[in-house]
Amino acid sequence: MPRDRVSFRQVLKVREFSVLWLAEAQSLAGDQLARVALSILVFEQTASAVLTALTYALTFLPALIGGALLTGLADRHRRRELMVACDVIRAVIFGLMAIPGQPLAITGALLIIATLAGSPFTAAENALVPSILTDEQYVVGMGLRSLTTQLAQLAGFAGGGLAIAYVSPRGGLAIDAGTFALSAVLLMLGLSARPPASAGADTSTVSGYLNAVVSGARFIFADIKLRTLLGLGWLTAFYVVPEGVAAPYAAELGGGARATGLLMASLPAGTALGTLCYVKLVPPDVRARSIGLLAVLSSVPLALCPAVHSLAPSLALWFVSGFFGAYLVQVYAEYGRSVPDERRGQAIGLASSGSLAAQGVGVLFGGIVAAAARPSIAVGVAGVLGALLAVGLAVAWSRVVAYRGSHLPIPPASSELREK
Numbered sequence: 001m002p003r004d005r006v007s008f009r010q011v012l013k014v015r016e017f018s019v020l021w022l023a024e025a026q027s028l029a030g031d032q033l034a035r036v037a038l039s040i041l042v043f044e045q046t047a048s049a050v051l052t053a054l055t056y057a058l059t060f061l062p063a064l065i066g067g068a069l070l071t072g073l074a075d076r077h078r079r080r081e082l083m084v085a086c087d088v089i090r091a092v093i094f095g096l097m098a099i100p101g102q103p104l105a106i107t108g109a110l111l112i113i114a115t116l117a118g119s120p121f122t123a124a125e126n127a128l129v130p131s132i133l134t135d136e137q138y139v140v141g142m143g144l145r146s147l148t149t150q151l152a153q154l155a156g157f158a159g160g161g162l163a164i165a166y167v168s169p170r171g172g173l174a175i176d177a178g179t180f181a182l183s184a185v186l187l188m189l190g191l192s193a194r195p196p197a198s199a200g201a202d203t204s205t206v207s208g209y210l211n212a213v214v215s216g217a218r219f220i221f222a223d224i225k226l227r228t229l230l231g232l233g234w235l236t237a238f239y240v241v242p243e244g245v246a247a248p249y250a251a252e253l254g255g256g257a258r259a260t261g262l263l264m265a266s267l268p269a270g271t272a273l274g275t276l277c278y279v280k281l282v283p284p285d286v287r288a289r290s291i292g293l294l295a296v297l298s299s300v301p302l303a304l305c306p307a308v309h310s311l312a313p314s315l316a317l318w319f320v321s322g323f324f325g326a327y328l329v330q331v332y333a334e335y336g337r338s339v340p341d342e343r344r345g346q347a348i349g350l351a352s353s354g355s356l357a358a359q360g361v362g363v364l365f366g367g368i369v370a371a372a373a374r375p376s377i378a379v380g381v382a383g384v385l386g387a388l389l390a391v392g393l394a395v396a397w398s399r400v401v402a403y404r405g406s407h408l409p410i411p412p413a414s415s416e417l418r419e420k
Contacts, residue, residue, distance in 0.1 A: 005280070006140045016132045017141055019190030020125065023183040024145065027087075028152035030179030034094065036160030037172030038111070044169070045104060054364065058111050066119025066353050074123035074345025080191045086121035087184035090114050094177035098170045115356075123349025127197070130336050130344065136284060139333045143279035146329045150272035150322075154265050197341045220339075220347050228396045229335040231389070232295050232327075233351055237358035237365075238386030239298060239325055242305075242318055242379050243267060244363035249375035253311050266315045270322025278326040287330045289401055292394025294327035299390055302383025306376045314376075321383075 012018045042048075042055045073082055093114040097107050133141045164172050220226050242249065243264055250259035278287065301317040301324075308314055332351070339347040362382065369378035 006136045008140065008144045011133060011137050011141045011144060014132060014137070016191055017129070019186055020128065020132070021141075021145065021148065023186040023190075024125070025148050025152065027179045027183045028149055029155060030176035032152055032155065033160050033163060033172045034176035037164050037169040037176075038107075040164055041107075041169035042104060054367075055108065055111070058108060058115065058360070066116040066349075070116065070120045070123075070349070072123075072346040072349075073120045074127050074349055075197045075342060077196055078194060079124035079128050079197070079345070080187060080193060082124045083121050083191075084184045084188050086117045086124075087180045087187065089117045090121075091177045091180035091184065093117070094173050094180065098174035098177060100170055102170075119349060119353045122352045123345045126332075126336065126348040126352060127341070127345040128191075131194075131341065138337060139284065139287075139330070140279055142333045142336075143275055143329045146326070146332075147272055147275045150268040150275065153268035154272065197345060217346075217350065219343060220350060224396060225338060225400045226335065226347070228393055228400060229331050229338070230351055230354065231393045232291060232331045232397065233335070233355050234358045235295055235299070235386055235390055235393070236328070236355050237362035238302070238382040238389075239267070239321065240359040240362045241366035241382035242302065242321075244366045245370045245375040245378050248370050249314070249379065250311075252375050253309065253314065255311055259311055262311070262315060263318060266318040267322040267325075270319035271325050272322075274323035274326030275329055278329060288334065289398075291327050291330055291334075292390070292397040294324045295390040296387055296394055298322075298324035298327065299383050299386035302379050303387055304380070305383065306374075306380035308376075 012021065038055050039052055043052045046052070093110050096102075097110050097114075129141060129145075130138055160172075167175065220230070246263045247260045250256065250263055253259060282290070298321050301321040304317055305314060308317065335351055336344065336348055366375075366378045366382060369381055
């Protein structure tokens with residue numbers, strides 16, 4: 001195996017990718033700050049753990065609707081212009097949310113709209129990357145984006161509370177609005193204009209649009225390779241549970257804000273290190289074949305949490321779970337390059353939005369179980385369920401790889417591996 005692999009520096013030398021990466025990185029930092037701001041804002045005004053978890057879930061759940069109905073726009077419209085429009089919409093919405101004295105009900109409604117606007121943006125952004133980077137560049141680029149996401153989460157969890165203490169929760173929302181505005185400018189100036197990937201079906205009527213959405217979904221779910229990769233990606237519903245119950249989990253261990261911050265930082269810290277090792281040290285063919293095993297290993301540490309009763313082993317378990325969660329980089333890369341460009345926006349948008357929605361369900365589930373039992377039980381149950389599902393998906397993925405190899409594109413009429 002050659003050792004001169006593609007580096008992060010090489011992919012950043014690709015101008016359009018560096019623009020996408022910079023716009024995404026600063027926007028991610030703003031999003032993390034906004035999540036912390038919203039959690040603090042709701043808890044300060046309601047003192048309700050359930051409402052706080054629900055508000056956090058609202059940063060994910062509406063993406064399910066957006067993924068189903070809106071991501072096809074990324075294939076039928078110019079992707080750069082669509083991304084800029086979504087950024088402008090979100091900048092305005094978060095600007096409105098930052099107005100002092102805003103009722104929580106209105107803030108929640110605006111948050112839903114902002115999350116919906118994120119679905120076509122994510123679809124267009126992720127569909128553009130395979131057109132900008134090719135082959136191993138694409139995997140390394142996805143790895144860099146994943147690493148950046150984890151570092152943004154680390155920075156948000158580590159410094160978000162301190163930052164909000166200085167600028168106030170509404171001030172944090174205003175900062176997030178500014179990051180969306182900056183992203184819109186960067187994308188408009190730094191990306192090349194491209195025609196729509198596909199004119200698609202007639203979407204001038206509601207029925208035509210819905211038919212196009214259904215057709216795209218059928219294409220994705222009809223093939224076991226794409227379906228299995230979706231399932232492996234949506235296991236994030238279980239991995240996010242610790243993040244959603246970190247505060248009560250820390251309290252269960254006798255800790256406070258410091259313990260909460262350490263716990264929340266341990267998952268992205270593990271994923272950041274895991275991603276770095278996975279992309280830089282593991283050969284591409286091994287990465288592809290190890291997806292299922294790593295998915296199982298990522299859930300097992302969480303299943304052990306009810307058996308530990310102090311902070312240090314909990315941090316270690318959460319860190320190890322995040323470390324093995326680096327397999328998601330390969331999942332997204334395999335999925336993205338298995339779909340033709342004319343369908344890539346909707347396909348990737350459905351995967352991303354479905355993952356966000358799954359995380360929202362996971363956070364809500366964790367909050368309910370934590371309230372009914374103990375936070376450590378909620379994390380343990382999530383780990384057990386995640387491991388069981390991961391085993392089934394790992395078996396399905398091993399059959400896909402054995403049959404036609406992980407990198408082969410999906411044949412238009414592939415039926416041998418489709419379930420009846």
